[in-house]
Amino acid sequence: MSEHGNSEQQALAAVRDRIDAIDLEILQLISERARCAQQVAHIKTGAQGGAVQFYRPEREVAVLRRIKAANRGPLDDEEVARLFREIMSACLALERPLTAAFLGPAGTFTQAAAIKHFGHSVITHALGAIDEIFREVESGACDFGVVPVENSTEGVVSHTLDSFISSPLRIIGEVCLRVHQQLLSTAPDLASIRRVYSHQQSLAQCREWLDRHLPTAERLPVSSNAEAARLVVSDPDAAAVAGLQAAEIYQLNVLAECIEDEPSNTTRFLVIGKQDAPPSGQDKTSLLLACKNQAGGLHRLLAPLAAHGLSMTRIESRPSRRGIWDYVFFVDILGHRQDPTVSDALQTLEQEALLLKVLGSYPVAVL
Numbered sequence: 584m585s586e587h588g589n590s591e592q593q594a595l596a597a598v599r600d601r602i603d604a605i606d607l608e609i610l611q612l613i614s615e616r617a618r619c620a621q622q623v624a625h626i627k628t629g630a631q632g633g634a635v636q637f638y639r640p641e642r643e644v645a646v647l648r649r650i651k652a653a654n655r656g657p658l659d660d661e662e663v664a665r666l667f668r669e670i671m672s673a674c675l676a677l678e679r680p681l682t683a684a685f686l687g688p689a690g691t692f693t694q695a696a697a698i699k700h701f702g703h704s705v706i707t708h709a710l711g712a713i714d715e716i717f718r719e720v721e722s723g724a725c726d727f728g729v730v731p732v733e734n735s736t737e738g739v740v741s742h743t744l745d746s747f748i749s750s751p752l753r754i755i756g757e758v759c760l761r762v763h764q765q766l767l768s769t770a771p772d773l774a775s776i777r778r779v780y781s782h783q784q785s786l787a788q789c790r791e792w793l794d795r796h797l798p799t800a801e802r803l804p805v806s807s808n809a810e811a812a813r814l815v816v817s818d819p820d821a822a823a824v825a826g827l828q829a830a831e832i833y834q835l836n837v838l839a840e841c842i843e844d845e846p847s848n849t850t851r852f853l854v855i856g857k858q859d860a861p862p863s864g865q866d867k868t869s870l871l872l873a874c875k876n877q878a879g880g881l882h883r884l885l886a887p888l889a890a891h892g893l894s895m896t897r898i899e900s901r902p903s904r905r906g907i908w909d910y911v912f913f914v915d916i917l918g919h920r921q922d923p924t925v926s927d928a929l930q931t932l933e934q935e936a937l938l939l940k941v942l943g944s945y946p947v948a949v950l
């Protein structure tokens with residue numbers, strides 16, 4: 584070996600020794616942290632009768648926000664937050680493993696959102712439909728549920744909004760996920776593709792790409808994009824529009840990557856549970872409202888929000904399907920229901936609205 588090669592080997596060995604030593608220190612610290620989480624569990628179990636709330640969303644976001652603020656690189660803020668997300672997920676699983684229901688089968692973006700929110704130690708349960716997720720959490724069979732609510736290209740997921748009208752569940756968190764769609768198949772190329780399966784939202788997100796590259800292929804909506812991937816395993820003339828996770832799980836070829844029409848295509852998911860999330864300092868509140876069906880009704884309904892200086896980040900209207908109200912409105916505002924300005928505004932709103940249901944106050948997504 585040349586002299587140069589030799590000194591390179593030595594330099595490499597020295598840095599690797601340093602890395603080995605650091606890894607042991609990190610391991611010790613992580614183990615110490617995990618023992619602290621066990622102590623926390625012990626304290627919580629002692630302090631609370633009945634159901635113990637091991638999962639504390641407001642504390643988790645406080646930990647992640649603090650880490651991001653303290654970070655000085657070279658890893659970027661998102662990356663360090665992701666690492667700490669996983670450490671906390673493992674610590675929480677030691678207190679008690681959490682279960683989260685998602686729109687299955689395995690490999691959907693909803694599963695990816697559940698893991699992004701809770702970390703990899705959460706036990707995910709695949710369910711076939713959005714209303715099944717609500718029922719699973721309502722019955723207590725799962726601790727939490729994760730449901731898609733809106734996509735930046737395609738708009739609202741109406742099934743989710745409709746489920747909130749009759750469900751007693753609360754929104755306890757939100758997750759935003761960049762959604763990259765892939766064209767998956769057992770076929771080697773596009774030439775033989777006659778059918779394209781996916782969730783209707785995913786088909787819509789790739790409409791222009793499909794018009795251009797597969798203009799004659801039939802588009803068939805199914806219950807989820809992972810279900811589409813599962814279907815094409817036994818249909819060589821078909822392709823699925825789905826995520827990379829589905830390609831791995833069902834061992835399909837990626838015939839085309841990132842086929843979404845909007846490169847910034849993002850889906851927002853909601854985390855649902857039985858308990859409210861306490862204030863975290865940076866929160867959102869989701870409301871369900873109905874107003875009198877008369878001129879200026881909606882304006883009067885929203886006036887208290889403006890009067891209290893609250894920012895509205897979203898408003899959606901849906902036919903109520905109940906016959907009591909014509910339309911209901913889903914409104915998101917910044918702030919927690921326990922913040923004085925929000926609670927004052929809600930009191931005024933209650934007098935104006937035919938219906939006011941606070942669907943939940945929850946921390947603004949950190950990751």
Ligand SMILES: O=C(O)C(=O)C[C@]1(C(=O)O)C=C[C@@H](O)C=C1
Pocket residue numbers: 620623624637638639640642643646670671672674675678
């Ligand atoms: O602080 C707590 O209440 C904990 O249970 C500890 C911890 C953590 O690992 O930091 C774990 C789970 C909770 O959701 C929040 C934080």
